[in-house]
Amino acid sequence: MENLLSFWRKGSVRSLTYQWGLVVVIICGMFWVYDIATTNMARLGLKTGFDFLTDEAGFPISPALIDYSPRSTYIEAMIVTLLNTIFLSLIAIILATILGFFIAMFKLSSNLLLRKFGNGYVEVFRNVPLLLQLFFWYFAALKMLPMKRSSISFFDVAFLNIEGFFIPLPILEGGAEFVAWAVLIATLISAIIWAWAKHRQKNTGQPFPSLILGAGLIILLPLLVAWVLDFPVTWEVPKFGRFNFEGGTALEPEFTAMVFGLTLYNAAFVGEIIRAGIQSVDKGQKEAAGSIGFTNMQTYSQVIVPQAMRFIIPPITNQYLSLAKSTALAGAIGYADFFWAMDGAIAPQTGQVMELQAITLAGYLGISLFIAMLMAIYNHMTRIPER
């Protein structure tokens, strides 16, 4: 007995017991749940298996980035709506970051009124539920827009009305691929110049204006090629015909409302993150940079921002993840996103909720992991090497 007790008191024995105990409990629990699930599913007469994926979907998906018709299969419907979700997240992430940057600048400004304005923006948009904001944009704000005949016109090339935002569409002609090649080549050359300049600055301390040169190259070379080829791109401008707009493309109100809501809501959080990151850099850093003759611009780009990034990246990754996940609310205002397709369209038709739930979870986990991975790579690239 005494022996057994001292054996049990040994740390390694106890920790192994706890851990293996947990593993056994989890495995037993899984078998138990599996058993219950199979009995229940047999009792309810639910179909199982993934055969339905190649059946005809039969429902339309209105913003489709790739070819899709109601005659396509379920798996194609899933891919189309998953692309919609990714596209929406991407646009909203980019816009929210840009707007959030400005909000942060407002809050750091020396102008008291501008600071208060930024503060007010953050408090209002951060403290109201996202779903309510989406409803506001979709059911209230966008529904107040004029009818098609009296659209709000932006320089006669884009039109905003109750049925959506009508924008010009670029039409590619022969030779357009050369311009694309020019962009690619210019990017490659700039990357090489950037790497060489960095190497040289490390060894000799001589700076080289690689950023300006690269930007110029990427803009000018394709322009030159396009000019030589007599601009192989024409813009198809929407024109109001007898009853409807012809030409161009329309951003549907559902999409516009989602972009508005997601951008304005998340920009408040992004703005706070960027502001906190910049303020977390010690004041001495700015003063030191100033005292060795850095301009204000250089201080920010060479000293403050690189250090602030370390504080900004982890929370901003979480914000991007939360944004991507909140696109699942799109179904509430009728935008055809991944969750809408799975839960609102495919599940009622096929009844195979288990399989669909598994695919939904896998889809969103995939998006989350992808964003987390990208940000981890970026974080690795911009980290400050520690001695």
Next chain:
Amino acid sequence: MEPILAPFKMPQPAPYQSKGLLGWLRINFFSSWFNSLITLVLIYIIFNLANFLIHWAFINAVWFGDSAKSCPDINAACWAFVTDRWRLFVYGLYPSELYWRVNIVYALAALTIISFLYSYGRWTKYFRITMIIIFPITAYIFLVGDAFDLKYVAPEEFGGLLLTLVIASIAILGSIPLGLILALGRTSDLKVISKVCTYFIEFWRGVPHIVIIVMFVALLPIFIPDGAGIDVVVRAFIAFAAFNSAYMAEVFRGGLQSIPIGQFEASRAIGMSYWKMMGYIILPQAIRNSIPALMNTCIMIFKETTIVMLIGFSDLLGIIQISLESSDWIGPPHIFSSAYTFAALIYFIFTFGMSKYSRRLENRSNIEQQ
């Protein structure tokens, strides 16, 4: 060589440009031509916005009425919708002769909040602990009933602000203990336990909340033995507590990581067991450090309760949406914007109050530490 001494100067008075009201204005609003431009543009924008809002919300607004016809002006707020339906928004479908029970719960909730807002000398602690214990029990008895001669009211009949507050409180109170356990598991030295907790947390955090709620509501009956039917409202409560515990776990993990390693080593060195070390030394400090993040998570949970309307519950937003689509009030979009403004104001009062409270706690703990 003789050292060159700088001529001694008396401290100079502040330059006249930075003194007084004019100086304050110059520093804060007109420090450069660009700043002056921004100030003028902003004054113009804010003036127009305020002018519009005052006309929209007060001067032209319609305050009373019983249908969409009472609000013909599309450039004015339609508060008639709110004054006509406010009972529905506050009490949901709760039987109207039993409103007094809800009122008692609201009053108790207010008393609980008050107990945390102010300090009452040496009674503070007892007051708060009593309220924290009494409030959930009395709230349950009064809301659900079925005890002490109180009539039973099914949770399905909760609605409006009441449902929003009930879901938020259950999610917050349920996820804190679960989150604490998960955080302890994740930071544990036992590799397997730490891995299991990590995967559990990351799984919930990687999936949209609406997906989880739909999963629980639609699929939970398949995973439990037949006969043990769980009410659909309770399923939603479980879902909320489940995924929010993952967020809470991350909050507490942050708090645990902020404790210097010396604290762990010192408690071990004087022979404390793991649970004694956690209970007496680490957790009291870690929980105090995680209060700001905890309050942020509470705000997030409160806002997230709106998604229950997507599975057919009538929380505050849900019941407003239903009322907007009822035959009396269906109409032009300006009624929608008034209703959403009202809802936003209610949510704002709660979330803004919570964030102000958290900032006060933070300031106080900063002062205590100095």
